[in-house]
Amino acid sequence: MHQSTPQSDSSYDAKDIQVLAGLSAVRKRPAMYIGSTDAKGVHHLVYEAVDNSIDEALAGFCTNISVMMHDDGSITISDNGRGIPVDMHPKLNKTGVEVVMTKLHAGGKFDKKVYKVSGGLHGVGISVTNALSKELAVEVKRNGKVYVQKYQYGKPVTELEIKGNVDLKDTGTSVTFLPDEQIFSATEFSFDVLSSRLRELAFLNKGIKITITDERAGKSNEFQYDGGIISFVEHLNKNKNPLHKTIYANKAKNGIQFEYALQYNDGYQENVYSFANTINTYEGGTHLIGFKTALTRVMNNYVEKNKIKGMKLTSEDTREGLTAVISIKIPEPQFEGQTKTKLGNSEIKGLVDSIVNDSLGSFLEENPAVAKSIIFKCINAAHAREAAQKARELTRRKGALNHGSLPGKLADCSEKDPAKCELFIVEGDSAGGSCKQGRNREFQAVLPLKGKILNVEKARLNKIFENEEITTLVTALGTNVGEEFDIAKTRYHKLFIMTDADVDGSHIRTLLLTFFFRYMQPLIEAGYVYIAQPPLYKVAKGKAVKYVYSDDELNKLLAEIGRDDADLQRYKGLGEMNPQQLWETTMDPGNRTILQVTLQDAVEADKMFTLLMGDQVEPRRKFIEMHAKEVINLDV
Ligand code: 0RA
Secondary structure (H helix, E strand, C coil), X not given: CECCCCCCHHHXXXXXXXXXXXXXXXXXXXXXXXXXXXXXXHHHHHHHHHHHHHHHHHCCCCCEEEEEECCCCCEEEEECCCCCCCCECCCCCCEHHHHHHHCCCCCCCCCCCCCCCCCCCCCCCHHHHHHCEEEEEEEEEECCEEEEEEXXXXXXXXXXXXXXXXXXXXXXXXXXXXXXXXCCCCCCCCHHHHHHHXXXXXXXXXXXXXXXXXXXXXXXXXXXXXXXXXXXHHHHCCCCCECCCCEEEEEEECCEEEEEEEEEECCCCCEEEEEECCEECCCCXXXXXXXXXXXXXXXXXXXXXXXXXXCCCCCCHHHCCEEEEEEEECCCCCEEXXXXXXXXXXXXXXXXXXXXXXXXXXXXXHCHHHHHHHHHHHHHHHHHHHHHHHHHHHHHHCCCCCCCCCCCCCECCCCCCHHHCEEEEEECHHHHHHHHHHCCCCCEEEEEECCCCCCHHHCCHHHHHHCHHHHHHHHHHCCCCHHHCCHHHCCCCEEEEECCCCHHHHHHHHHHHHHHHHHCHHHHHCCCEEEECCCCEEEEECCEEEEECCHHHHHHHHHHHCCCCCEEEECCCHHHCCHHHHHHHHHCCCCCCEEECCCCCHHHHHHHHHHHHCCCHHHHHHHHHHHHHXXXXXXX
């Protein structure tokens, strides 16, 4: 059977024309709808499809969602919801399936009663996925039948056809698509990127089971959390030392639902994630402001009411060692900010403030032991803040931290435009010396570091100001640190971490990355941080000399030129290279290979730094045991 599409001109009304105009607009300016046309944009196509399934789950009709990455580069998102309606839409003269797949914002036009998350970030829905796919097939199980319709570049190429019968109770929607490589600069899906978003969705929508399978690599993950955001907080605090059981509240007011979960640990990092309609609001917004305001007030009220000796707590004091997830679901979210991830609805601030104020206030009154440990932690943070202020002043008076007086160890470049300037942060004075001689002093600056810098994972800001290596680095960068950090003041837009290819070098690199991640994260987000890639080997045969950067590359080269009379030198340290070699292999922009440090997944990155640099030994031991096999060069 074929469902008929109207052919007569009279039934082809203005709305249909808008539909067509809609999708071609998406193809013309894709970035307007999905943010970008790089790898991030491609993943967005998946999220639009998944959001529809999540809505079906929130409406109470779907329990399982699965994502399947196929060999041919396509991907399938399936759910066991009601299935997209297959009957004709009365006004549009198209099947429900075709309306949903071709009309912008059409995700849930049929049923206004329930609350929706889809069409969130850019407000568009699954039709955008369709518009930007070379091929898409939608399969609906409904009314005991299996319906299929195929599309290319957003346009239907078949009718909605019945392909077979199923049990009446077996319902659901399954969408398979192949992104259009003419639109996207990268069309590959990443299992890790998808997994981390799907896990986040499973945390934010408690009970829903979400699975992801990579057919190519033969891997899969399953996410289901009956604890919802409580499980999320416990996941974030894994490998940290929590001070108490997770505190949780969930309230609905005026059609808006707000929940939060929080738990302090004995560390110094703040780890607060905010969501609006399951979208990660990286830029915060009114829900986060309301939460922070209430948190500060509740703690100060408790101190005052219980006549605890201390001082007035600032908002920062109440967030040291705090891990929290706040999640709001509202009918009409307004997203603002550079990346449209800042919640703008003004009425939300007061609402969240009052929910947190009441629930957390009573919790502390009812749980004095927990209250005491949290308040003690906050007061300690306040004392440390005062100490840090003094240390900062002292460092400032000594001339460091200020723009203007640069550290003596820094060999600066002559160029003044930060966008053109590079800084090489080099392990050791001898390598630093070669680096200074080898560089192009016009735009390349060199800062040698003595030995190991402080492990900031286990220290507060006051200790950081007392650490000479770190203050030297901060001064050279020009950005200041902590609350006074300002990325606009960065004196170099490329920072190269350059350490030896041995265990100590790796340690120093990790210490530096920990510092950048914890105290200057915007530098990483802006793409300013790089790892220099000095060669591992020098291979000489006759007069020809080649530098090799990995063991793989070495084996290939040796297979090519023959092992026999090749002269092989393994560089253990940067110091073994003369300035000219260092320039040619590692610093010359025309010749070098560089590795940009990116931050794909803040949750995973936080866990990794906690694991590697934090104070719990057992999880680190396990991690090292698990990965020991992967280590190839270990010089000890
Ligand atoms: C419109 C109306 C209804 C469900 C859906 C759309 C729907 C869309 C998608 C996309 C992926 N999975 C989906 N599941 C459902 C309500 C149908 C009804 O009233 O029975």
